[in-house]
Amino acid sequence: MLRHLDIRDMLLIDRLELEFRPGLNVLTGETGAGKSILLDCLGFVLGWRGRADLVRAGASQGEVTAVFDLPPDHPGRAVLDEAGFAVGDELILRRVNGGDGRKTGWINDRRASGEVLRALSETLVELHGQHDDRGLLNPRGHRQLLDAFALLDTGPARAAWAARREARAALAGAEAALAAAKSEEDFLRHAVTELDKLDPKPGEEAELDSHRRAMQGAERIREDVSRALQALGAEGAEGAMLDAVRWLDGAADRAEGRLEAPAAALQRALIELGEAVSGVETALAAMDFDPGELEATEERLFALRALARKHDVLADDLAGLADQLRDRLGRIDAGAGEMARLADQVAAADAAYDSAAAALTAQRSEAAGRLDAAMAAELAPLKMERAVFETRLSEAEPGPEGRDAVVFAVATNPGAPAGPLDRIASGGELSRFLLALKVCLARGNDALVLIFDEIDRGVGGATADAVGRRLAQLASGAQVLVVTHSPQVAALGANHFRVAKSVAAGMTTSSVTALDDGERIEEIARMLSGEEITQAAKQAARALLQGRG
Structure with missing residues (x-):
């Protein structure tokens, strides 16, 4: 509910404070007194795009503050929460228009953009007038109005549409992937065959390279090692030392002990020499290799490296590459089955959406009849008992809210064909159609402040009284503000404000009095x-x- 409106230095208003109350609030005054200025100022603080020259002549800036009450379940709380603003029971909007045209807004004393203000305003205020195009004159909004009347839950259809879209996207993605894979099927099969034939193992290149280097090294030094073994063996140092030991043993008895130490040292040397010979023999045995093995090792190593260069990977990654290519090839081979599975999912999603959309169509068709009957009942007291309001359904492109197009058509005279509302009805008739529709849609929801700007223009007498009573009926479940020239409507207001214009010291100002x-x-x-x-x-x-x- 709009509780307070404070306007300073805006248009013809120098300073104005208004306290609004629940129910039907009427604003009256002579033509040109400034009633529309109040709506301009309210629209300004709500972030609506409007006229640029709002600052009062001679003032440095203009300012509007609006205070709203937010009940616990008010939809504006979600907008505030999403925008990062603290949410309480009281909402204070303030917006300043500088003399240079710059506009600055605040929500509860925190800076706020015009975009946030406009999003919030959609949950706070709904403005209607003769030229209303929010829903009644705009066919794109007719389905939404019908759904609101029917209290229709479009959630199942939205969920089915999302599932349908996901299923179709999955199928399209799989088809694209399969087509791309099939374009390289020949390459994949050749590459997998080549890799499987070589059967590379992680770490194999390093092992082959080390073994090859060892064999190449052994080939180069084996001759020297063999010569060394010959020099150390029985025909070399070992044989000479044994001869020396035998000769020393034969002479030891006559040397009076002088040969014992040399003989012992020679025995120790023979032991060391034996170990050396054994070690050289072991090394020489290890250097024995088959020249064919070296050739095979080199061929394997070169084949690994060539295949790695061909696929632009490391040799150690060839095994992983083979697995990847086999997987891609497997998807091609399994493609037909996967496509069938995904196609079944699409068919199931289509069927679920068709069912949800058909349910919406049935509910809308039933609600259309009820809305037409309700409108007929509302139009009669508005002195339009001969007018016909018709809700037409037709098939439209499928979407998250079904596949129905809804258009409101009217015939204002008996026997005349029904046509689009904005082409058939006059200004006064439009206003009454709008009011009747608002009454039909009213569900006791006080979230929105409803503003009607001269909706009673062109009607009078009993019709004006009927308009006023419908407005009062709306106000029983919501706060309603009406700018009116009709005394019948003004008399039905719970709260009455008069707008007047005066001139003092050459300055024209507007004032509003409760x-x-x-x-x-x-x-x-x-x-x-x-x-x-x-x-x-x-x-x-x-x-x-x-x-x-």
């Missing part, structure tokens, strides 16, 4: 009789006020 019962009689009498207020007009005003119950 009227008491006596002042209301004067204002309604003025609306009835014009500039000169007669006793008859006052008596008629009293009668209107007394008859509002």
